Structures are given as C-alpha cells and as structure tokens.
Amino acid sequence: MPAGRWRSPTVVAGRYALLDQVGAGGMGSVWRAWDQRTRRHVAVKVLGQHGSAVLARFVREQAVRVRHPHVVAPHGWAAEDDLVVLAMELVRGGSVADLLREHGPLDAGTAGLLCEQLLQALAAVHAAGLVHRDVKPANLLLEAxxxxxxxxxxxxxxxxxxxxxxxxxxxxxxxxxDGYMAPEQARGAPPDPRQDLYAAGRVVLEMITGLPPARQTAVPSHPLRPLVERLLVEDPEQRLATSGAALRLLRRLPLPDPVGPPVPDRLGPPPRGRRTAGVGAVDWPAWAAVAALVAVVVGCLWVLLGWTP
Structure with missing residues (x-):
C-alpha cells in the first residue's frame, strides 16, 4: 500500500477488528482480533455463508461457559450481515498436534503432565453437564x-x-x-463423559508412541500404560467412569519430571503497521515521514524568526 495511506482492518459487528488469520477449520477461519470493547486481543472464529445446521452448531458452541485454566471456552459472539463470529481467548502456542508433528513421541513426564491437564479440563466440562465429543490433539491448544x-x-x-x-x-x-471416538459413540450413542475419556486414552497413546489412531496397536510398556489401558476399554461399563477416577490413577503412577520440547509463541506480534487501539491501522512509515517534515519546518522557523532555546 502506498506510504501515507490509512489501512483499516475489517471490523465485525462494530467490535472485533480482524488483524490476521491464524487458523482455519471445517466451520470457518480463525483470526487474531482486537476487541474494541474490552481493549485486548482475542481469537475470533469467523463463519460466513452459514447454513442453518452449521449456524446451530456455531450457536451451541458459543453457549459453552466453562471457566477453567485448562479450558478455552467462547466468551462472546456477534453477527453482521452474512457473518457470524465467535470470540474466545487467544492461545499462542499451537496445539499438541503441532508438538507431535514436529517432535514425535513425547517423554513420559511431559505426556503425563499434558494428560493430567486434559483430565482436569474434562472434569470441569463434565461437571458443567457437557460432553466435548471431539477430544483430539488438534483441539488441545498450548500456551506459549x-x-x-x-x-x-x-x-x-x-x-x-x-x-x-x-x-x-x-x-x-x-x-x-474417526479414530478418537469411543466405539459406542461411533455407533451413535447419546453423549456420555466416558466417551471423552476413551478419546483421552487415544490421545495419550498418540503422545507416547507418536502414532495416530489408525496406526496404533497394543499399548507398549510405558509408565502411563496402566492408565491408557483403563481408558481404552471398549465396554463403557468397564471403562474408567469419571475424570476424577482417571486423575487418581494417574497420580499414583511413577512418572519422571517433564523434559519435553519447548512451546514457542507461534503467532508473534500483531501485523506490522496495524494499530491495536481500535479505530484502524496506520502505515507507520508514513508517520515517520510526516514527523521528519514537521522537524524540518520547525527548524526553518527557528532560524527565520530568530528563536532561541
């Protein structure tokens, strides 16, 4: 864009200034945005050209109100013309899927810590009367x-x-x-917390082997094996019944301290030249040119008028 021109981000519903796209999914794109009401950065999921079924799913998601350190639940939504947006906290470290893709199997301590945090999140979700139904590495976000x-x-x-x-x-x-669903969930059974626990078992097995469900076979010898085997029982009546029971078993296992890979900030700063104060974004090099011109004018006036410091 030519120097000296204002560059304004799209503002949705008079509130969310979309800065840069940070992800995409089956329901739409995910953006880093500036919330002009709360004056902070948020993640905004944008759904366009929505059909009734997708919109119903979108609205159901925004109704979730689970407040927990290991849960990212929507905290607001808005609609404008053919766009619907869902706002939530901005998580900057990618996901467990990114970690596995880049580093392969995780050490036992790191896998155990992530498993504990996932079970704590599920305990909060289930206590709220909900079943997540899509626990998988891509939905396990990481702080930077x-x-x-x-x-x-x-x-x-x-x-x-x-x-x-x-x-x-x-x-x-x-x-x-597919692959993370419990057998009864795949058959269309009503939502049940034990389905999320089965999926957690698949995720933990993937963390310790580096293999997706389609390539997983028997649970290998590993400090987390007793937990994984109890989570992956096919009969839901014999599976661990609650996240609390799974946490108690996990905490009895002899796990080492985590030594896993670092979790970097995958987003970085907001786009260069975009102001986050809420009204728009300005091309900063243009401001530099204006400031230089003002300095020259002031200098000339200083000499011509005989000003003294």
Missing part, C-alpha cells in the same frame, strides 16, 4: 510457555452436547473424529 512446562487448554466446543441428551444422538452417523 517457552522452555517452561507446557500448559494445555481444551478448545473447540463446536460439537459439545449435554450429557445423555438424546437429541444429539446421530444414528446412523456419528459426531466426532
């Missing part, structure tokens, strides 16, 4: 903790549903992600 221990945040509540709500039974189809 650098060399410090990782901090997991369970996100994406687009297919969450009330516990045992038969309105969300999907026979002959199923809601979730």
């Amino acid at each position: 903790t650098g060399d410090r221990p990782p901090h997991l945040r369970l996100g994406d509540f687009g297919v969450a549903a009330p516990v045992a709500d038969h309105r969300f039974t999907t026979v002959p189809g199923a809601i979730g992600t």
Whole structure:
C-alpha cells in the first residue's frame, strides 16, 4: 500500500477488528482480533455463508461457559450481515498436534503432565453437564510457555452436547473424529463423559508412541500404560467412569519430571503497521515521514524568526 495511506482492518459487528488469520477449520477461519470493547486481543472464529445446521452448531458452541485454566471456552459472539463470529481467548502456542508433528513421541513426564491437564479440563466440562465429543490433539491448544512446562487448554466446543441428551444422538452417523471416538459413540450413542475419556486414552497413546489412531496397536510398556489401558476399554461399563477416577490413577503412577520440547509463541506480534487501539491501522512509515517534515519546518522557523532555546 502506498506510504501515507490509512489501512483499516475489517471490523465485525462494530467490535472485533480482524488483524490476521491464524487458523482455519471445517466451520470457518480463525483470526487474531482486537476487541474494541474490552481493549485486548482475542481469537475470533469467523463463519460466513452459514447454513442453518452449521449456524446451530456455531450457536451451541458459543453457549459453552466453562471457566477453567485448562479450558478455552467462547466468551462472546456477534453477527453482521452474512457473518457470524465467535470470540474466545487467544492461545499462542499451537496445539499438541503441532508438538507431535514436529517432535514425535513425547517423554513420559511431559505426556503425563499434558494428560493430567486434559483430565482436569474434562472434569470441569463434565461437571458443567457437557460432553466435548471431539477430544483430539488438534483441539488441545498450548500456551506459549517457552522452555517452561507446557500448559494445555481444551478448545473447540463446536460439537459439545449435554450429557445423555438424546437429541444429539446421530444414528446412523456419528459426531466426532474417526479414530478418537469411543466405539459406542461411533455407533451413535447419546453423549456420555466416558466417551471423552476413551478419546483421552487415544490421545495419550498418540503422545507416547507418536502414532495416530489408525496406526496404533497394543499399548507398549510405558509408565502411563496402566492408565491408557483403563481408558481404552471398549465396554463403557468397564471403562474408567469419571475424570476424577482417571486423575487418581494417574497420580499414583511413577512418572519422571517433564523434559519435553519447548512451546514457542507461534503467532508473534500483531501485523506490522496495524494499530491495536481500535479505530484502524496506520502505515507507520508514513508517520515517520510526516514527523521528519514537521522537524524540518520547525527548524526553518527557528532560524527565520530568530528563536532561541
């Protein structure tokens, strides 16, 4: 854009100034945005050209109100013309899927810590009367903790549903992600917290082997094996029944301290030249040129008028 021109980000619903796209999914794109009302950066999921079914799912997601350090739940939404946006906290460290793709299997301490944080998140979600139904590495977001221990945040509540709500039974189809769904969930059973625990078992097995569900076989010899085997029981009546029970078992296991890979800031600063004060964004080099011109004019006046310091 030519120097000296104002560059304004798109502002949705008179509130969210979209700065840069940071992700995409089946329901739309995810943007870093400036919330002009709260005056802070947020993540905004943008849904355009929405059909009724997708919009219903979108609205269901924004209704989630779980406040927990290991959960990223929506905290606001807005609509304007053919756009619907959903706002939530901005998490800067990518996801567990990114960590596994870049580093392969995680050490036992790091896998155990992430598992504990996931179970804490699920305990909060289930206590709120909800089943997440799509627990997988891509939905386990990470704060940018650098060399410090990782901090997991369970996100994406687009297919969450009330516990045992038969309105969300999907026979002959199923809601979730192939490979992570419990057998009864894949058959269309009503939402049940034990389905999330099965998915957690698949995720932990992926963390310790580096293998996605399609390539997973038997649980290998590992400090987390006793927990994984109890989570992956096919019969839900024999599976661990609650996140609390899973946490108690996990905390009895002899796990080493985490020594896993660092979690960098994957977003970086907002786009150069975009002001985050809320009205728009300015091309900063243009301001530099204006400031230089003002300095020259003031200098000339100083000489011509005989000003003294």
